[in-house]
Amino acid sequence: MFGKxxxxxxxxxxxxxxxxxxxxxxxxxxxxxxxxxxxxxxxxFLAIAEARAKIIAFDAINEAINERVAQNIMYEDLVLVDKDSDGQITMAQTNTMEINRVQAETVRRVQNTLRRIEGEKVNIPLGQVLGSQILATYGPSIPVTLVPIGTVHVDVSHSFSEAGINQTRHKIYLEVYADVQVVIPFISTSREVKTAVPVADTLYMGDVPDTVVELPFPIKDNSNIQTRGFQSESSNTNSRTSFDEGNSTFNEPGDSDFGQSNFGNQSIDGGEPSIPYFNK
Structure with missing residues (x-):
């Protein structure tokens, strides 16, 4: 009767x-x-891949310039210097034809060098991408492929710097611009690689003076300067500009034994010269 x-x-x-x-x-x-x-x-991951790509491109460009181009460049070939009968330099001008030849040779060498790294792969561990210092060298490696794109552009730049008294240093650089494409799974980006390599350097030496005076410029604001004008016979008018009304003296610490040096009484026939006074 009662079933389940x-x-x-x-x-x-x-x-x-x-x-x-x-x-x-x-x-x-x-x-x-x-x-x-x-x-x-x-x-x-992109930052690491671009940094690796730039390092490889830098090494390739510098190798092409230093080993095959810079060794055959002389400063005398790039800059023509004219001198007078005394051997003094009167003018220096660049040799445009030689510079154009160097630029073309550099472009050709760099392009050939970049072609050798085309398709080169760099493996980046996943632990390094995650930013872990312990697992930086562990984990599956993600391949990064380098592909040079576009053309190489080369410019010649100059720099002048002071190397001493009447001495100027002239440096000539080759600035190389190249585009490198970074190809990684599902991502592709390109970056410009720029490097400047010095290829020529010289020092222009001028006449060195017997005496060199270094003035402490700028003059302090509390320095007092007094100037006396010339007094002519036809006019008794004295032109005088004074920043210190009183005796114009020049006192140095420790000169009390010699007293005060008053230059206001000095005179020369024909007028009173203008003499600057510094009153501390």
Whole structure:
């Protein structure tokens, strides 16, 4: 009479909702993971990849210039110096034809060198991308491919600097500009590589004076200066500008034994010279 109630199964709709909910949850987690990678790991990874690419490009460019171009460049070939009968330099001008030849040779050498690194791969550990010092060398390696793009541009620049009294140092540089493309999984970017290599240097030496005087400029604001004008015979008008009304004296500490030096009484026939006075 009182039998057991038969067990009923859950409706089929609940069994269909659970897998759909799990799939949606997985998709949301994947989207959030990609967003986190895009905001945190991607900038760091790009910075490391670009730094590695620039180092390799710098080494290739410097090798092409130093070993094959700079050794065959002489300063006398790039700059023509004219001298007078006494051997003094009167004019210096650049040799445009030689500079154009050096630029063309540098472009050709650098392009050939960059072609050798085309397709070169650099592996960056994932631990280094995550910024961990302990796991910097561990984890799966992410390959980075270098591809030189565009053309190489070369400019010649000059710099002048003081090297002593009447001495000037002249340096000539080769400035090389090249574009390198960094290719990594799902990301590709290009960066400009710029380097300047000195190729010629000389020192121009002028006449060295027997005496060199260094004046303590600027003059302090509390310095008092008095100037006397010339007095002509036709006019008894004295032009005088005074910043210190009183005796114009010049006293140095420790000169009390010699007294005060009053230059106001000095005179020369034909007028009174203008003499500056410093009163401390």
């Amino acid at each position: 109630r038969p067990l009923t199964r859950a409706p089929n709709r609940y069994r269909k909702i659970v897998p759909i909910f799990i799939i949606i949850l997985i998709v949301v987690m994947l989207i959030k993971g990609f967003i986190w990678i895009e905001e945190n790991i991607r900038p760091t």
